[in-house]
Amino acid sequence: MQQIQHLINGQSVASSDYFETINPATQEVLAEVASGGQAEVHAAVAAAKAAFPGWANTPAPERAKRIRQLGELIARHVPEIAQTETNDCGQVIAQTGKQLVPRAADNFSYFAEMCTRVDGHTYPTPTHLNYTLFHPVGVCALISPWNVPFMTATWKVAPCLAFGNTAVLKMSELSPLSAARLGELALEAGLPAGVLNLVHGYGQQAGEPLCAHPDVRAISFTGSTATGNRIVQTAGLKKFSMELGGKSPFVIFADADLDRALDAAVFMIFSNNGERCTAGSRILVQKSIYADFAQKFAERARRITVGDPLDEKTIVGPMISPAHLAKVRHYIELGPKEGATLLCGGLDRPSYAPELPERVKRGNYVWPTVFADVDNRMKIAQDEIFGPVACLIPFEDEADAIRIANDTQYGLSSYVWTENLGRAHRMAAAIEAGMCFVNSQNVRDLRQPFGGTKASGTGREGGTWSYEVFCEPKNVAVSL
Numbered sequence: 427m428q429q430i431q432h433l434i435n436g437q438s439v440a441s442s443d444y445f446e447t448i449n450p451a452t453q454e455v456l457a458e459v460a461s462g463g464q465a466e467v468h469a470a471v472a473a474a475k476a477a478f479p480g481w482a483n484t485p486a487p488e489r490a491k492r493i494r495q496l497g498e499l500i501a502r503h504v505p506e507i508a509q510t511e512t513n514d515c516g517q518v519i520a521q522t523g524k525q526l527v528p529r530a531a532d533n534f535s536y537f538a539e540m541c542t543r544v545d546g547h548t549y550p551t552p553t554h555l556n557y558t559l560f561h562p563v564g565v566c567a568l569i570s571p572w573n574v575p576f577m578t579a580t581w582k583v584a585p586c587l588a589f590g591n592t593a594v595l596k597m598s599e600l601s602p603l604s605a606a607r608l609g610e611l612a613l614e615a616g617l618p619a620g621v622l623n624l625v626h627g628y629g630q631q632a633g634e635p636l637c638a639h640p641d642v643r644a645i646s647f648t649g650s651t652a653t654g655n656r657i658v659q660t661a662g663l664k665k666f667s668m669e670l671g672g673k674s675p676f677v678i679f680a681d682a683d684l685d686r687a688l689d690a691a692v693f694m695i696f697s698n699n700g701e702r703c704t705a706g707s708r709i710l711v712q713k714s715i716y717a718d719f720a721q722k723f724a725e726r727a728r729r730i731t732v733g734d735p736l737d738e739k740t741i742v743g744p745m746i747s748p749a750h751l752a753k754v755r756h757y758i759e760l761g762p763k764e765g766a767t768l769l770c771g772g773l774d775r776p777s778y779a780p781e782l783p784e785r786v787k788r789g790n791y792v793w794p795t796v797f798a799d800v801d802n803r804m805k806i807a808q809d810e811i812f813g814p815v816a817c818l819i820p821f822e823d824e825a826d827a828i829r830i831a832n833d834t835q836y837g838l839s840s841y842v843w844t845e846n847l848g849r850a851h852r853m854a855a856a857i858e859a860g861m862c863f864v865n866s867q868n869v870r871d872l873r874q875p876f877g878g879t880k881a882s883g884t885g886r887e888g889g890t891w892s893y894e895v896f897c898e899p900k901n902v903a904v905s906l
């Protein structure tokens with residue numbers, strides 16, 4: 427059995443305890459993974475602290491060279507990393523191989539370039555020359571969830587290290603494998619020992635002491651709202667960015683380009699197995715086109731290929747774990763009880779869906795499920811289900827759409843479909859969310875701020891927005 431160890435100070439470090447990581451499509455045990463606690467966290471933070479002055483004082487072009495090299499190594503290993511990721515977390519290979527792992531490589535090339543361009547703002551006055559220095563913060567705790575683990579981890583590691591910080595990365599206990607490979611490639615890229623450390627383990631045993639550690643200066647966390655709240659309450663005074671849950675509205679007006687809106691709506695709830703923080707899980711459709719839209723949407727959902735995540739044709743793979751499958755099934759069961767109409771999918775394999783291939787028969791599968799006649803106050807419309815379950819909610823007019831879109835604790839992403847330019851801008855301004863995509867699915871431009879408002883988190887990452895967590899700005903005022 428393969429064993430995965432921690433990476434501390436450039437060394438592979440064993441643990442007294444191990445946990446198994448399991449392929450959610452086949453239930454096969456993929457590896458035994460070192461389970462860290464206080465001791466490993468202390469050692470990793472100490473290594474990161476010791477490596478910090480050297481790395482922070484390495485000239486930015488030299489840091490950039492190593493960061494770029496890491497991106498190039500990832501780009502060279504895309505098929506291998508994508509397969510590891512797909513086996514470990516069930517995200518389909520068409521996504522990991524063509525989108526997510528290549529994007530991880532891009533994260534490094536982007537921030538390598540950017541760290542050589544950090545400049546201070548200057549505010550000259552007749553009496554003073556004011557300018558701003560951006561210093562690295564120090565040791566950062568980077569915590570990743572299981573849904574797109576490699577991309578999310580690199581999205582944190584790349585800016586963190588590029589700006590001169592050192593890091594302790596903790597992956598989710600449900601999907602630790604691809605990041606273990608990241609640690610190996612980081613050493614191959616010439617990152618000095620201690621600059622990137624990896625402690626594996628469970629949230630409370632490894633994640634909590636890491637966040638609470640007094641030598642950790644900043645926390646970049648992606649995960650659930652419940653965990654984010656807990657960290658904010660227990661970590662003490664630190665810089666942090668919290669990328670949390672969502673229940674994003676996907677609003678379609680009667681004047682929208684319906685075919686494109688349908689494609690995007692299907693993509694935004696069913697791709698990545700529906701396990702996507704920015705999923706358009708509440709689909710708000712104007713009443714005059716609601717019935718037609720619902721019928722066409724369900725027709726497309728029925729045609730989605732559910733199956734082996736290693737098959738290039740598969741769109742929906744298995745849920746990450748039996749526990750998460752049970753949660754998603756709970757909401758599928760709840761929908762009709764709350765008064766929603768089940769248009770397709772449901773608890774068991776529907777008759778129109780082919781049988782699963784033999785290899786994945788024991789996987790954690792659920793079929794794309796569509797509920798119509800959903801009222802926004804139902805639990806299926808308020809709770810983050812984090813699976814391939816769409817809620818179709820009718821609305822009257824612009825004001826009604828805004829009211830429903832904002833009637834949620836979350837505020838991560840939003841989508842607006844209309845051919846009316848003025849309305850598109852009004853909606854984009856009125857919806858309470860960190861992001862709004864107009865006539866578009868979610869696209870990521872690395873220069874833009876990524877993050878949410880309300881219970882979806884606080885802080886933004888991306889481009890210069892990443893300074894917020896990974897840099898300490900200092901005002902210098904020189905008397906003239």
Ligand code: NAD
Pocket residue numbers: 569570571572573574578596597598599627628629630632633634635637648649650651652653654656657668669670671672702703810812838877878882883
């Ligand atoms: P989770 O909160 O259960 O776990 C996330 C990470 O936190 C894991 O590594 C876990 O081990 C760790 N953790 C758990 N308890 C901890 C504690 N007390 N202290 C420190 N670390 C702790 O979330 P999950 O189930 O892994 O991920 C799914 C959630 O992540 C969803 O809510 C999803 O919306 C969210 N998410 C958000 C974004 C975003 O950018 N906003 C992106 C992806 C996922």
